[in-house]
Amino acid sequence: xRRISILGATGSIGQSTLDxxxxxxxxxRVVALTGGQNIALLAAxxxxxxxxxxxxxxxxxxxxxxxxxxxxxxxxxxxxxxxSEAAARPADWIMSAIVGAAGLPPGLEALKQGGTLALxxxxxxxxxxxxxxxxxxxxxxxxxxxxxEHSAIFQALVGEDIATVERVIITASGGAFRDRPLTDLAHVxxxxxxxxxxxxxxxxxxxxxASMFNKAMELIETHEFFGIAPDRIExxxxxxxxxxxxxxxxxxxxxxxxxxxxxxxxxGYALHWPRRGPVPVERLDLARIGQLNFRAADPAxxxxxxxxxxxxxxxxxxxxxxxxxxxxALDGFMAGExxxxxMARVVEAVLDDTLSREGLQNVTISLDSVQQADALARRxxxxxxxxxxx
Numbered sequence: 001x002r003r004i005s006i007l008g009a010t011g012s013i014g015q016s017t018l019d020x021x022x023x024x025x026x027x028x029r030v031v032a033l034t035g036g037q038n039i040a041l042l043a044a045x046x047x048x049x050x051x052x053x054x055x056x057x058x059x060x061x062x063x064x065x066x067x068x069x070x071x072x073x074x075x076x077x078x079x080x081x082x083x084s085e086a087a088a089r090p091a092d093w094i095m096s097a098i099v100g101a102a103g104l105p106p107g108l109e110a111l112k113q114g115g116t117l118a119l120x121x122x123x124x125x126x127x128x129x130x131x132x133x134x135x136x137x138x139x140x141x142x143x144x145x146x147x148x149e150h151s152a153i154f155q156a157l158v159g160e161d162i163a164t165v166e167r168v169i170i171t172a173s174g175g176a177f178r179d180r181p182l183t184d185l186a187h188v189x190x191x192x193x194x195x196x197x198x199x200x201x202x203x204x205x206x207x208x209x210a211s212m213f214n215k216a217m218e219l220i221e222t223h224e225f226f227g228i229a230p231d232r233i234e235x236x237x238x239x240x241x242x243x244x245x246x247x248x249x250x251x252x253x254x255x256x257x258x259x260x261x262x263x264x265x266x267x268g269y270a271l272h273w274p275r276r277g278p279v280p281v282e283r284l285d286l287a288r289i290g291q292l293n294f295r296a297a298d299p300a301x302x303x304x305x306x307x308x309x310x311x312x313x314x315x316x317x318x319x320x321x322x323x324x325x326x327x328x329a330l331d332g333f334m335a336g337e338x339x340x341x342x343m344a345r346v347v348e349a350v351l352d353d354t355l356s357r358e359g360l361q362n363v364t365i366s367l368d369s370v371q372q373a374d375a376l377a378r379r380x381x382x383x384x385x386x387x388x389x390x
Contacts, residue, residue, distance in 0.1 A: 008097030129224030152257030
């Protein structure tokens with residue numbers, strides 16, 4: 001029986017992971033579950049799966065969690081430190097699905113066990129790719145990608161020599177506004193940006209999809225995880241979201257991964273790896289689908305993509321600055337402080353401001369330096385937002 005923990009259990013990735021675990025009774029023992037504000041769901045899952053401990057990220061909700069678990073034998077804890085402690089509990093396989101930069105410290109802690117980290121937290125690679133992968137190498141741990149695009153690339157590379165890879169193409173649905181006139185985008189609302197045409201995801205990542213910041217993060221992830229040069233990584237709009245990524249080789253051939261827009265496939269691949277196991281996703285009827293469509297990603301509509309290439313070429317702490325500025329800009333948009341198109345302007349301004357500062361060019365990537373860069377970028381982003389509002 002494999003011991004597993006799920007960091008971010010109450011989110012869409014965490015719930016999809018638990019769905020697969022639920023379908024294999026007796027195969028897994030759940031060690032730790034962590035979540036955010038949804039205490040009722042966190043407690044219910046901890047009880048259903050017999051977790052050793054349930055942890056909420058919000059210390060103010062600890063009393064509620066303890067009350068929900070009173071007399072059950074499931075321990076309760078709260079706060080960032082408690083999440084890292086939960087990640088350090090012995091487990092064979094740990095899902096890292098916490099949203100945002102908060103997912104990096106527990107991911108680093110989990111790797112110390114030398115097991116498998118199923119990585120759905122984009123920010124860990126974007127902000128600190130060398131640190132995360134170096135930690136895995138030191139402890140003999142395995143990192144498996146769970147983003148659908150990176151799982152697709154990973155699968156296409158099985159048995160292949162990375163030196164023969166000529167290019168990597170990751171696909172994007174185009175988000176909620178892929179067919180809206182560009183002139184409309186300055187006035188779109190948070191509610192409009194929160195509706196995805198293909199995927200069922202949380203609000204923040206859905207808005208990131210509409211702005212293509214989600215795809216920008218995935219470009220950087222591809223560079224960090226697979227070591228592919230920035231000029232060999234591209235994004236293309238694919239409205240059907242059935243082809244998740246393509247890998248092009250030096251002989252001109254392309255290997256494509258095709259599957260339904262259901263995150264349980266990528267999760268299931270990581271859960272069963274190195275073998276394939278049954279996953280309850282739709283089996284595609286290609287005749288019914290009829291055709292697949294692709295089109296170039298318009299840089300005027302999606303400026304986040306060019307910012308991602310800038311970050312990849314810069315290296316160092318640029319990813320940490322980019323992610324923090326992106327998160328702060330998203331907060332500003334969701335709060336009604338800035339417009340949809342302003343998010344890219346915030347990130348560009350923060351990169352212009354912070355990357356030119358003395359001492360940031362050649363800093364060693366450590367948890368401390370990443371967190372310092374994160375704080376610097378958030379302050380710079382807030383300054384830009386406040387100046388716009390003034």
